[in-house]
Amino acid sequence: MDIKAVVGRNVRRYREQKSISQEELAFDTDLHRTYVNGIERGVRNPTVLIVGKLAVVLGVEPRKLPELED
């Protein structure tokens, strides 16, 4: 699977586990909601700094975001 899709699926999964909306995640990371949506859909190609910001707000280690689930 494409690494953008892996990151996107994990962002969505951890966001839903925290029960926050894309709007809230976007606000807390200083990103635009449509950009967060694009990341979750695997169409955006975020930098490692963006991955790091998302991980902080989602409360996971950055390595969890590019990690393939078993």
Place this chain on the structure above:
Amino acid sequence: MDIKAVVGRNVRRYREQKSISQEELAFDTDLHRTYVNGIERGVRNPTVLIVGKLAVVLGVEPRKLPELED
């Protein structure tokens, strides 16, 4: 530690474990040698697609690159 620095240190470590030069890693990933050097020094902010390409050539899973060592 800054996530760019973490990624950079891991790229350098796995590259040295494979005994390949920055030039070889750059060639195999279709990146410029100075860009790979900047990634290793933690001054560049690569995208997840670049992280994925580096991981393939280094023979590690992408999640290993943003991973803090113990």
